[in-house]
Amino acid sequence: MRHSTLFFLSLACQAGLLALLLTHASFSESLQKTNLARKAELVENLRLTDLCLFTEARYTRHLSQADLNTAFQDHPLSLEHFPSGSFTQPTLEQFLP
Amino acid sequence: MTPWIEKQRYIIDFTISSLLRRKVKNIGLLALYTLIVFILASTMFFTYSIKKEAKLILQGSPEIVVQKIVAGRHDLFPVDYIEPIKAIRGVADVESRLWGYYYDSLVQANYTVLVPSRPVDKSQSNARTTVVVDPNDPHAADVDKPLYDYDGAAPEAGTIVIGNGVARMREIGVGDFMPFMAFDGQIMNLKVIGTLSAESELVSSDLILVNGADFRKLFGIAEQFVTDVIVTVKNPSEVGMVAGKIKKKLQSARPIIREEILRTYDSIFNWRGGMMIVVFSAAVLAFVIFAWDKASGLSAGERREIGILKAVGWETGDVIQMKFWEGAMVSLSAYFSGVILAYIHVFFTGSAVFEPALKGWSALYPHFSLTPYVNAEQLTTLFFLTVVPYTVATIVPTWRAATIDPDTAMRHTGE
Amino acid sequence: MIELLNVRKVFNAGSPSEFSAINGVDLRIAENRVTVLKGPSGSGKTTLLSIVGCMSRPSAGRVKLRDREITSLPERFLTDIRRKTFGFIFQQPNLIKGISVLENVMLPAYPLGEKRTTLKVKALHGLNELNLSGKAASKVEWLSGGEAQRVSIVRALINDPQIIIADEPTAHLDTKLSYRFMEIVEQFKAQGKTVIITSHDPLVYDSKTVDDVVNLRDGKLESEPA
Amino acid sequence: MILNPTIIANLLASYIGSFMLLYAAYYGVQILKHWNIDSGDELQLVLERKTYLISTVLSYVFGLQLLSLFLFIFTADALGPLFVGAMCAAGTLNVNGFGYPTLELKILNFILAGLWLVLNHADNQGYDYPLIKKKYWLLAVVAPFIVIETVLESFYFLGMRANVITSCCGSLFSSENVEGLGSEIAALPAKPVLWTFYLTMLATLSCGAFAYLKRRGGYVYAGLSLLMFAVSLLAIISAISLYIYELPTHHCPFCIIMEDYQYIGYLLYLLLFGGVVTGMGSGLLLPFREVASLKPLLGGIIGKLTLASVLMYALFTALVSYEILSSSLVISYEVVY
Incomplete structure (x- = not known):
């Protein structure tokens, strides 16, 4: 087989695979819809405000509720001593417009 | 048109065989390139999905949360404040919330202890599943496992409902007792009467739902205080205005609007995604320099090859096309494989590479699988961040290579 | 067929290392003849050949091909003329390693975008003519010196050029192979092609096949043929 | 930032x-x-x-x-x-x-x-x-x-x-807000705009076909292709988008490139941009027809560009018409916002 045919074939394969994954994405998106709706319902019932992503310290748990009694985070741009600080910041935009 | 296509195919044929002749070098480049795309794509997929997930899930969170601030610090909210807020026009309802954190020294984890308010009444959907769990039969609930074995009602005194993460960490389940140390040193043994489902871990992993009286006993909070209050507004478009009125009326109050929370999460993950990319841009830059170097530092063999091509009748434009295809092959393959691998990494293996960073020092980390949200915007952004710099870095070296004099082939005497 | 008028070629113009490889050469190369450019090394043979073969442009003077002025044509047109008119045989076989003999032969035709099947037939036919049909699929590295030379001749002929240009073709060949090469040149002539060879090998310029000998020294033509 | x-x-x-x-x-x-x-x-x-x-x-x-x-x-x-x-x-x-x-x-x-x-x-x-x-x-x-x-x-x-x-x-882009060009375009009545769009398009296409076949009127076509570009953008904002969104008040030229509308906007804009570049390009080359070295070739290039432009505009129109016909929105009367 010619190299160019192989090239286009492999390109098509990769694009096809990607398309397959994107289909998977949109498929699981609709599949997850009820699941998401139920999670949202739980959030609504329990009046939750935040994701349970960062549980290492108290003040990282409910980011939007900013528990201010904690060191190292009074300034919104202060460096975090907790590793999750590299992923989130103490909340910035919580003040009314 | 056909000669043009045929010509491109010839050029591609030749380009591939010339790439294959320098296998090690080119596979190294391809692997490095794929790695760069993979890291950037994983970051983008992860942050984007979590952003979207947060946006969808937190759609149900309270419209306005009002806290009390004393000296710039979060303080308990006096029940007396509730009536003045209720009196504000446009306010539909004000509910108090009782919640806090509890540090478990046994497993060194922080739990969120929460007193559930009454469930939101949705007359149109009363179909919420309530499963009474028989403590003697641990598999009773598996028959038709609902997402939540919990109907939203506050647990009775002496009982708790725990999040799945707590259950996992403490290795306890329904029917077990969990000891808590109250503020005054008293030990309270609370009975677990239910767990929140594993699927909801992203929001509920560390929750412990308790009865209001137990909560006050545990933390020593007097009856005239609550943690904060939730305000519901009659007309959703007036949320901002109502929040402003609350702030005006109660100077020490700090209203937090749902939209702000959502926007903030959006910003956080945007910022973090951007941060990651800025950090990785050093890697991208290093790669671009590497690509530049590889493209401009033609070996004697490569120069000779191009000289021969030009001597036998290839034009500068043809050589540029050849180099274009070379770049296109490398970058398209790297782009596609990087994106595909990143997708698998983030959505099938649960971001195994990122987990340590995300987890940080958390003792209690939720198990969750992200719902994939991938759109054209992310893919185009990735393309711009990876393929474009690579391509640009190779233009000038390409042109240099393509303008090698054809008579170098003639002047070449020794082998 | 090819006419050079007062052609000069200066390298590194304006810098201290400036030197002129060709100094005002007037030359006519007639059709269907075998012309040899003869001269010691450094006499400007190869430079002249590359100007004649449209590979490079003179610094001054005019070059005419079939009465068409081609001196100041842009490279892309020059290349187009070159690949259709000239076939090049180099001192070294100059084959590209790692691809098959057949692909090497087809290489000059790639930019023309001919259909692959017809091109392949043409290439195989050319290889057959020079007794190389058995080697079509083999890699270039496996060829002997004489075979490599013949492959490069087939490659020079793939676009059916009118003029064959050979630069010191016998420099790396033994006597037997050199004679074999001159036989091939003889065939070219019989087919009505024009052949231009640079050489300082008596075996070439004394051959009965050769019609004209041009002497070159220090970038100028020597008036009296030796 | x-x-x-x-x-x-x-x-x-x-x-x-x-x-x-x-x-x-x-x-x-x-x-x-x-x-x-x-x-x-x-x-x-x-x-x-x-x-x-x-x-x-x-x-x-x-x-x-x-x-x-x-x-x-x-x-x-x-x-x-x-x-x-x-x-x-x-x-x-x-x-x-x-x-x-x-x-x-x-x-x-x-x-x-x-x-x-x-x-x-x-x-x-x-x-x-x-x-x-x-x-x-x-x-x-x-x-x-x-x-x-x-x-x-x-x-x-x-x-x-x-x-x-x-x-x-x-x-x-709604006409409530009467300031700014955007809202003024949006405030244009949809039906007359559509008529204008189709009439100008008809003129453009026929002029293009004439220019392609007879090799005359090239400048006019180049001008028309630019005009058509503007008219099309206008029509997208004030009328075509309504049919795509199936909402009588949503005038937005950007949302049509979103996933929700099957990325139809990409195709539309690509055709439109392609049409204007090739159309104006043909006009740009016209003055050089008499240059000696280009004479034998330029006519062909101009012709090809014109043809490409006409085809792209035609395809654009076809796509727009399809969207309008398949839309469930019917502007049977003049909507007064």
Whole structure:
């Protein structure tokens, strides 16, 4: 087989695979819809405000509720001593417009 | 048109065989390139999905949360404040919330202890599943496992409902007792009467739902205080205005609007995604320099090859096309494989590479699988961040290579 | 067929290392003849050949091909003329390693975008003519010196050029192979092609096949043929 | 500033584009200064080689410009949630005064880069570089625009502050808000606009067909193709978008490139941009028909460009008509907003 045919074939394969994954994405998106709706319902019932992503310290748990009694985070741009600080910041935009 | 296509195919044929002749070098480049795309794509997929997930899930969170601030610090909210807020026009309802954190020294984890308010009444959907769990039969609930074995009602005194993460960490389940140390040193043994489902871990992993009286006993909070209050507004478009009125009326109050929370999460993950990319841009830059170097530092063999091509009748434009295809092959393959691998990494293996960073020092980390949200915007952004710099870095070296004099082939005497 | 008028070629113009490889050469190369450019090394043979073969442009003077002025044509047109008119045989076989003999032969035709099947037939036919049909699929590295030379001749002929240009073709060949090469040149002539060879090998310029000998020294033509 | 991957990508693209163009323009000026086709000097040979570099660079810039135009709109759209009241690109572009000018310049630069490539292609067909000076003058004209675009884009993105109250497409492009060009276009009655669109399109297409077949009226067609571009954009805002969104009040030219509408906008805009570049390109080449070295070829090139332009406009019209016919929205009476 010619190299160019192989090239286009492999390109098509990769694009096809990607398309397959994107289909998977949109498929699981609709599949997850009820699941998401139920999670949202739980959030609504329990009046939750935040994701349970960062549980290492108290003040990282409910980011939007900013528990201010904690060191190292009074300034919104202060460096975090907790590793999750590299992923989130103490909340910035919580003040009314 | 056909000669043009045929010509491109010839050029591609030749380009591939010339790439294959320098296998090690080119596979190294391809692997490095794929790695760069993979890291950037994983970051983008992860942050984007979590952003979207947060946006969808937190759609149900309270419209306005009002806290009390004393000296710039979060303080308990006096029940007396509730009536003045209720009196504000446009306010539909004000509910108090009782919640806090509890540090478990046994497993060194922080739990969120929460007193559930009454469930939101949705007359149109009363179909919420309530499963009474028989403590003697641990598999009773598996028959038709609902997402939540919990109907939203506050647990009775002496009982708790725990999040799945707590259950996992403490290795306890329904029917077990969990000891808590109250503020005054008293030990309270609370009975677990239910767990929140594993699927909801992203929001509920560390929750412990308790009865209001137990909560006050545990933390020593007097009856005239609550943690904060939730305000519901009659007309959703007036949320901002109502929040402003609350702030005006109660100077020490700090209203937090749902939209702000959502926007903030959006910003956080945007910022973090951007941060990651800025950090990785050093890697991208290093790669671009590497690509530049590889493209401009033609070996004697490569120069000779191009000289021969030009001597036998290839034009500068043809050589540029050849180099274009070379770049296109490398970058398209790297782009596609990087994106595909990143997708698998983030959505099938649960971001195994990122987990340590995300987890940080958390003792209690939720198990969750992200719902994939991938759109054209992310893919185009990735393309711009990876393929474009690579391509640009190779233009000038390409042109240099393509303008090698054809008579170098003639002047070449020794082998 | 090819006419050079007062052609000069200066390298590194304006810098201290400036030197002129060709100094005002007037030359006519007639059709269907075998012309040899003869001269010691450094006499400007190869430079002249590359100007004649449209590979490079003179610094001054005019070059005419079939009465068409081609001196100041842009490279892309020059290349187009070159690949259709000239076939090049180099001192070294100059084959590209790692691809098959057949692909090497087809290489000059790639930019023309001919259909692959017809091109392949043409290439195989050319290889057959020079007794190389058995080697079509083999890699270039496996060829002997004489075979490599013949492959490069087939490659020079793939676009059916009118003029064959050979630069010191016998420099790396033994006597037997050199004679074999001159036989091939003889065939070219019989087919009505024009052949231009640079050489300082008596075996070439004394051959009965050769019609004209041009002497070159220090970038100028020597008036009296030796 | 908002640190977002897509914003970084945008800025990166525009800096790279500007840099490449300036680089090319620098050599363009060298060529303008020292070009002498009759010389065989090394300088001339070097300059001739540089032309390859410049056209390669320009083709990349052109591609980049097209992609970044869409990326820009994408970004503006994706940033919507960060701003109070902004729901799509129409709102975020209004976050500060640099949004819309950047977009307009992007469109202009795309067209200019396309025209340059057309000129370059024609020039490459002539054996004596007949258009070389014009080509590099045009390059010198295009370069500052791209630089200005980059500057504006930087100001736009760097000047963004999240949580700024901005208008969204709901108020900006609805006729309630009677200020601004956007709303004035939107306020145009849909039906007459559609009529105008179809009539001008008919005129354009027939003029194009005439120009293609009879090789006359090329200038008229070039002018019409530009006019048609403007009319089409207008029609998209004031009428066509209504049919695509199936809402009688949603006038937004950006939302149609979103996933929700099957990315139909891409196809529409690609055809439209393609149509205007090829159409104007054919007009651009017309004055050079009599250049000796181009005479035998230029007619063909112009014809091809005209044909391409006509076909793209025709396809655009067909697509628009399909959208209108398959839409469940019926404007049977004049909606008074």
